Amino acid sequence: MSARILVVDDILANRRLMQAKLEAKYYSVLLAENGKTALEMAEAEKPEIILLDVMMPGMDGYEVCRRLKANTATTHIPVVMLTALNETADRVRGLAAGADDFLTKPVDDFALMSRINALNRYNAVALELRKREASGVQSGALTDDEHEVLERGANILVVDSSPSTLRYIREPLTQAGHTVMTLEEAEGVSSSSNRSLDIVLLALSHQPYDPLRLCAHFRANDATRALSIIVMAEERDKQVVAQALDLGASDVINTPVVPEEVVARVATQTRRARYIEILRQRVDKGLELSVVDQLTGLYNRRYMNNQLTLWLRRSAQGGAPMSVVAADIDHFKQVNDKYGHEAGDYVLQEFANRIMVNVRPKDIVCRPGGEEFLIIMPETTGDLACSAAERIRRSIAAEPFEIGARSGQEINVTVSAGVATYAGEEDTVADLLKRADTALYNAKTAGRNQVKAMAA
Structure with a gap:
């Protein structure tokens, strides 16, 4: 699936190298050398994805990302931040600024293309819903109720045979307002609760089960098809990660996991999934408005x-x-x-x-x-x-x-x-x-x- 990608980097050599990589995969590439130009091009050209360098003079990538997400004309465009920094705090800062993903320079080609493919799938759904939206509400201009839905805590299922992972991430996720459960715990509340799952954290490395089969099951089942699946894997397990992304996984976290990054990525994926659901509800409402008399509820x-x-x-x-x-x-x-x-x-x-x-x-x-x-x-x-x-x-x-x-x-x-x-x-x-x-x-x-x- 092709897409138009805006590459933002103050170094010409970096821009040209990224352009060559992307065009070799048949993507259409736009180039911007600074934050101001990037903001102008994003609003005028409406690219499907933005690859944004963090360390730039004048306006750094964090500020550019915040401005992109604050503008209703560009808030829906996924942003992948690229930087030579490799500290957890830097990744978390980028995700907190509204970035959809964060890659470390030198950018691994496999990781880059995997992220782009995942974002392309998300964009395909979001774009179709925005085109079909019939309620007259501008996409991205969310109401107060919709904002509240976006920020509400998620219900998270952790699938990992190692109990230590759950112990390590449960407290920070709970403190962030999320509800965390294992498969056993989920079975215990399924019959007595109306809560629906939002996120699955699925471990890929060193598991006694076939994680890819489980990933495929989630995507094939009507009840779980809309879940955001974040896979957790060792950096060396690139092949299994690629297969998981092809099967519909939404994001990847390298293990051993860092709690702050898990919290930030869960927040990003939750907002993204709920944005899609808001668009679906708007489309449904628009369809209803097109055939139903609002005063009496009869057909028009x-x-x-x-x-x-x-x-x-x-x-x-x-x-x-x-x-x-x-x-x-x-x-x-x-x-x-x-x-x-x-x-x-x-x-x-x-x-x-x-x-x-x-x-x-x-x-x-x-x-x-x-x-x-x-x-x-x-x-x-x-x-x-x-x-x-x-x-x-x-x-x-x-x-x-x-x-x-x-x-x-x-x-x-x-x-x-x-x-x-x-x-x-x-x-x-x-x-x-x-x-x-x-x-x-x-x-x-x-x-x-x-x-x-x-x-x-």
């Missing part, structure tokens, strides 16, 4: 038209007849004029509720607009549709409607309805709706609070 006109086309086509292809019921609240304008639009909203919501309890699960109840409602009744003859419409009419008229949450006021509401049924292969959605509207008009002119049918 767009969904109604799609379903009408679908069911009419099925009837034309030899399926059972279908019918529609067009319903209109009688004298609804008077409700708004006399009691206000808030009271009108209460009436619309209660009206929708009474319809829903009087239709079948397969019926499709829509609110195309205002006080107009349409019920699509698949596999339903005209007689049955008239009976259903009459049942709804009686339910509406049976009891007064409350017009406020605390006002205690009630008003009587009635409905007029028109029924139309599929009329044969030449029938169209427009024709069907026109007949239903004509029947509804006849019900209104005949005195309201009644059901009329329109013959084909």
Whole structure:
């Protein structure tokens, strides 16, 4: 999978060497010689990954990374920091600044490509979700609730046959707000807790089990596919680490592990996984907004038209007849004029509720607009549709409607309805709706609070 990668380094030779390595793997490379240029190029060019040198004059890599993550236009771009420094404190500082990974110079080609491949997989999911996002909320511009979700402690499963590893990292992870458990402990709480796992810390080196098979199992199982898997391995075990990354591992920690680095990488992976989940929820919400009327919870006109086309086509292809019921609240304008639009909203919501309890699960109840409602009744003859419409009419008229949450006021509401049924292969959605509207008009002119049918 190719990608555009921005390489930021103040030394020209370093930039050219990294460019040659990346272009040999068919990546598209952008170059920046300092932090200021990097910030400008990141916002203008939107690279998929940024390789960022730490030690630069003027603005160091830590500050550049903080600014990238603070800018909503670039906060989603993964950053891998590159430095000659090899102290744990330096790695932790980079991760705390928002870096997604940290590599030590001279950069090992295997480690570099493994990180890039892992970030490419993450980017592919995130980019697709951002493209499909339909909620109108700009990607990266998180709400306060979403920020709280990102920073909430993670549930972590440690899979390691060595008890010393768990003892070594449990306390710092717990102090950071995370919950840590072993396989045995997880089995003990699975039946009594609704907590879901966020992170798996999976040891690769010197294990009595096959860690790669376990990694593949996590990725193949629907319940664990979204987990972030951080593998722990000795630096010499490059081949098994490469296989783990190919199988979907998210990150690598060299053993013996350093608690501060584990805490920083867990925080990074947790934020990344939850960012993806936030995007998924936004997409789901956007899809819902595109087909559902927000006041009543019924389907809107767009969904109604799609379903009408679908069911009419099925009837034309030899399926059972279908019918529609067009319903209109009688004298609804008077409700708004006399009691206000808030009271009108209460009436619309209660009206929708009474319809829903009087239709079948397969019926499709829509609110195309205002006080107009349409019920699509698949596999339903005209007689049955008239009976259903009459049942709804009686339910509406049976009891007064409350017009406020605390006002205690009630008003009587009635409905007029028109029924139309599929009329044969030449029938169209427009024709069907026109007949239903004509029947509804006849019900209104005949005195309201009644059901009329329109013959084909």
